[in-house]
Structures are given as structure tokens and as C-alpha cells.
Amino acid sequence: MSTFSIKPITTADEQAAFIAVPAYVYRDNPHWVAPIESSIAKQFAAENSFFQYGKLQQFLAYQGDQPVGRVVAAVNDRLIEREGISIGLIGFFECIDNIEIGQALLNAAADWLQQQGMTHARGPIDLSTHNNCCFLVDGFDSDPMLMMPYNPQYYLDIMEANGWQKAKDAYAYDLPLDHPLPNSFERGYKIAQKAGITFRSIHTKGEAFDQDCRQIYELFTTAFAHNWSSSARTEEEFMFEARELQTLVDTDIFVIAEDPKKDSDNKMVGFFMALPDYNIALKQVKGKLNIFGILKFLWYRRKIDQARVLAICTLPEYSRRMVALAVVYLGMKGGTEKKRPYKRSELSWVYEDNMRSRNIIESTGATIYKTYRIYEKALT
Template sequence: MINRKYEGSGVTDVSANVPQIVIEPVSDKRGRAAFVDLGRAFSERLPHFVPQIRSEQIELVDPDKNPFFSHARVQLFIAKQDGRPVGRISAHIDELALAVPAQQGFGPGTGFFGYFDAENEAVARALLTAAEGWLAGEGMTRVLGPVSLSVWEEPGLLVKGQDHAPMVMMGHHPAHYAAWIEAAGYARAKTLYTYDLDISKPFPPLVQRIVQSGEKNARINVRRVRKQDWDSEVAIILGILNDAWSDNWGFVPFTPAEVAYAGKKLRPLIFEELNMIAEVDGRPVAFMLTWPDMNAPLAKIRGKLFPFGWITMLRWLRFPKGAGMRVPLMGVLKELHNSRLASQLAFMMIEAIRHESNTKFGSVRGEIGWILEDNQGMVAIADTIQSKINREYVIYERSLG
């Protein structure tokens, strides 16, 4: 049996039979780089993993560059055994998440862990204990995870779907992590799904009739996002998103700084034909975003822009022929929720994007998600267009009392 103690410098596992596990807090630029590189090393062991661009991964954990840190407290930890890094984890507190009503999943006393990687179950337990100890020391009474770092970035642990590569901005984790987290006393708080669909052919006749009816309605206009007005278009989209998702489980509003940051980061992935805003009587009321799957070229260059990877990426970004397409976000203003108009607008946007993806870019596969397991409206839309669940993520919870 392993004994544990939490000290100011971290958690130490003491055993007569195994090397000591020491959990070290990360506190500087060099440590953050080591934290990212350790995660990359773990990812390289996984079938179907896609290496990401290292500098962008480091930026996400840099408090001077990621605006998430303006409303969050974050502590990164690295586990070492005989001086060798064997795991990592983050512990963080989002002030905006603390302010949302508890019935929406977060709320007062809720902290998070994320960026979870471990060489074995003993290391996993020591890392979770360290994160829990830090959160408890900051006054938290409950922990959710993995969430890395924001719920808008990579929420949840992949528990089904390791047999194929993830699309852009989707996590990819070994199946055995789930057992280690559950053995540490965690239970499922929420399950998130992604849906795979064939976009090489029209949607079922029911969907076509709904779309055709909407196209005859003079009040409705489904238009492309205008990239030349990108800043104002982003403001429209994020305004709808913050309203549409405001009652959803796990919702945390975007700040103006995060809106600007996300807009700048995502702009290269935006093709006007693949992103739609729906207007009713001239007023924007809904949107749907679609990103070509940048993971495909990243896999070819092994996540390395230099010396020649940047050429591959530039060519792909000019015209991502045959790319898989991911719909990461859509929203309809809350005042239209549970109305026939809301679902009609959704079908009109997704059909417009399906058509453009297939006829212009030659794409045959799409993915929608993630979608909350109990989001009945989106699940119904996914079922109606005959998409199938292909990946399942879980956010776990545990009381710190």
C-alpha cells in the first residue's frame, strides 16, 4: 500500500517496493515547455494520434498569451519517478465558472483538472491527489475533469473512438485512463458525443422538404459569413452563442478578449462557403461554423512547420481539397428554442454547408460535435440527418469534502 502526503512542493508517494513518485509544480516558462513536451511524448504512443504544433500548445498554457488566464487560476504539475517525468496534470479554477448557477454543472466551489497523462495507475492517483489538494487549498469543494483548460477547448476524456484519428481540436486519450480516474473515486458527470456523417449524398427527403420550405420563406435568409467583415461577424456569432448556450450544462461565457483571441486563431480555417449565419427579417438569429480538418495535413508533417512543413500547411489552407469537415459550434437565439423555426434554420444551414463541402471541396465525411448527451434538440437533428455516434467523451466529478 502506498502512503501519500501533501506538502507545499507537491505530493510524494512513499513505498518500499517502488521508486518514489514526486509531484512538482510548474512555475516558469521552461516548466511549461516541459509540461507540453511531456504531453506530446504520451500522445506519440497512441495509435491514430495527430501531433499538434508545439508553439500553439505552449501558448495555451502561457498566462501572458491565453486570455483564459485573465479569469482563471491555474497550477500545472509534473510527476517524476527517479528524476524521470512520468505524468502531468493541471488544476484550475475559472472565476466565470464559479459564477454560473450550480444547476448548469459548475457553480460555487467547483474546480477542474485537465491535461491528464500518467504512465501507470499509481502515478495517476498521485497526480489526481495533487490536483485535488491544490483545489481544496484554494477553497474548492468539488472537482470536474478532465477539462483542458477551458470547456471551449478540450473538454472530457475520450472513452470510445480510439480506433480512428480525431478531427481538429478534439482530444485523443488511451482507453485505460477512464478506469484509473474511476478507481480514484470519480463518477460520470456528463457524456459528450461526436457524430459522423456521410456528406457525399443529400440528406433524407424529410430534411429536404424542410429546407425547401424555408427557402420559400421570404423572412428567412441563410447567408455565408463575410470574411472581409470578420471582426463584426465574429461579434455576431459570439453574441448568438452566448445567448443560445446560456442555459446549457457547462456554459461559461466568452469574454471580449477571448472573442478576439479565438477570432484571430480561427480565421485561417474560415472558408465563407462553410460557415453560415441565418437571419429572420434581417436580424441574425442563428449560426453554424464548419472547419476543414486541419489534423490531416498536421499528421503528414508530424506537427512540425519547419523546415518544410509550413509549405504543406499553406497549400492546404488555400484549398483543403477532400478534407473532412467538422461542425464544432452552432446556436440559435434562446427566444427561438423549442420552435419549428429553430430546427428549420439548423437544417437549412447544415444542408448549405453539406452541399458546398461536397461540390466545391470534394469532401465526403463530416463530423458534428461535441454534443451533450441530453441536448435533445441537437441529438434529434443528428439522428434526422442519419449521422452516427463515433466518439464519446466523459467529464468526471468528485467531491472534495
């Protein structure tokens, strides 16, 4: 039996220790990419809009004076309202390879959730599925792409030994870009053009960027309104997240489809959202964007030769006009005709039962190369 203790976080020093846990857990892992520590800290700041509709408790595991694990238990009222059950969340889980400590952390989170009246728990979800979520199930032998999770394989053993069961899997697809897309994508683009659909890159500056993001928010909210375990975001929350990513956009791989015949205030009908895989540069930063970290990031970003496709979104009524195929065609074309073209892309993540999206992705020739999982557990 190992000697350890589990403590709820109550002080600034404990908060700093919480942020530092992953660096200790992954200190010998060659594939882990440290998240920016200041971004993680913001999620626990009083200004985070989550606290307008939710509450949380952070826990730390210690061996002696060394923090060796962490977890967050959270209640997201928006998710409870949507699903109609008292379901809490666990997230931000990290732990050394010690099943006793891992289970003690999960038990502490579950006990707190029960005290809040929760009857079920789901995770890992960092406050909402709009943030980091899922455990990696297979594909441990390569680095994660931008904003994708990574974890040791033994996390799965800790969860299952604690009584957690699979709720849903999600997939990441790999698409080498050394071959053109099937002809059906170009044909889809031509059909969309003949139907009057126009295409352009996202604007990246000033009010034009804000206007694009507001329309993306409306389209995203409409198209993904029924996504499993997804809680609603306000426009303000979405705009804050968009501005965080504004300087990372590559306009060659962020395509917007418009229907000029629609009302001028709501003419966006689809988009292809991809970002360069900045994890290639962030891996060198090691979670710290101080002056030295910024210089490293600027140097290594020149080596980025792959991208992640985050979303392919079109209004359902435009499916016959082939808007989805058209934006994929233009996005992939934009990424491979650059002066320094992307060599591969990841399309992620997509739930296992989202066959509409999976069919589009698989028709490109992409294949599943990583699987992710969200678990659930009854607390009564």
C-alpha cells in the same frame, strides 16, 4: 512500486518539459495528433485572459529525469459564480500507463484545489469547456478530428480508481456524405426562404469578418447561455479565438442565416459552423509550426476530404421557420458540391441530454461513433 516524483512547475525548463510530455506518452500511438506546442504554451502565458478571473497550478511527474505525466489544477471564478458551488477543474492530463503515477498526479491536483477552498472537482477541462475537454470513452481506433480530444483507454481506469465518477457524456456523430440528406432538410430550407430568411457564407476578411464574428458571439452567447459547465466568454476573448481560426475557414461550409426584417444591428438568426479537418495535415506537423512544419501543413492540407461540424445554432423563436434544417441543408450541400467534395463529416460534440440538437443531428442519418466523458469528484 514504481519510483517517481510529483513536482509543481516553477521554472521555464519545467514548463518546456510540461509541453513535451504528450509526445513521450503517445510516441507509439498511431492515432494521436499532436497539438501545436506554441498554442498550448500561450494558455500558460501571463497575457492569457484566464488569469483575470482564475488561477492554476501545473504539476509534472518524473521517473528519474524523464517527465512521464502532467496535470493542471485550475480555479475558474466565472464557473464558480455561475454554478454556485466551489468547484475546481483538472485538465491537461497526460500520463504513461502507470496507475500509481496517474493517481499521484490527480491527488496533487485535488490537494491544491482543496487548499484554494474547493469542495468539488470536475474534469478533464482545460481551464474552460471552450478549450479542450473530455476523455474519449470509446472510438479509440480512429484519429480525432480538428479540436477534438484523444487519449489512451487506460486514462479511464486511472480516473475511476481515483474515485472520479461520470458527470456527463458527450457524443460525436459520423455522417458519410455519399447520400443526400433526407427531403425534410430541403423542405425546411424552402420554408425558411418563404418566411423571408436569407442565407449567405461567412465573410472572411477585414471588418466584415469582425462584424460577422461579433454577431456570432451574440447569437452563440444567447443560444448556449445555459450550457452545462460553460463559463462566460467576453467578446474580446471570443474575437481572439475567431481570428486564430480565420484563415482556416471554408466558406462553402460556414452558413449564416439572416432575417432582414430584424434590427439591422442584430439580424443574424442562425449559423452552421463547420471547418475542414485540418488534423489530417496537422498530424504530419507533429506539434511544431516552424518553417518545415508550415511547409508540411500546406502540402498535406490538399488531402483533406472530411470536415467537422462544430455548431448548429439558431434562435429558439426561429424554430418554426425551419432555420436549423435550412442551414444544415446548405452547409452539407456546400460541402458535397465542391470540385473536391468532402466524403464524410463529424458532428461534434453534443451532450447526451441535449435532445434538441441530437434529434436534428440524428435526422440527417448520422450515427454515434465516439463517446466522451467529463468526470466529477467530491474533495471533502
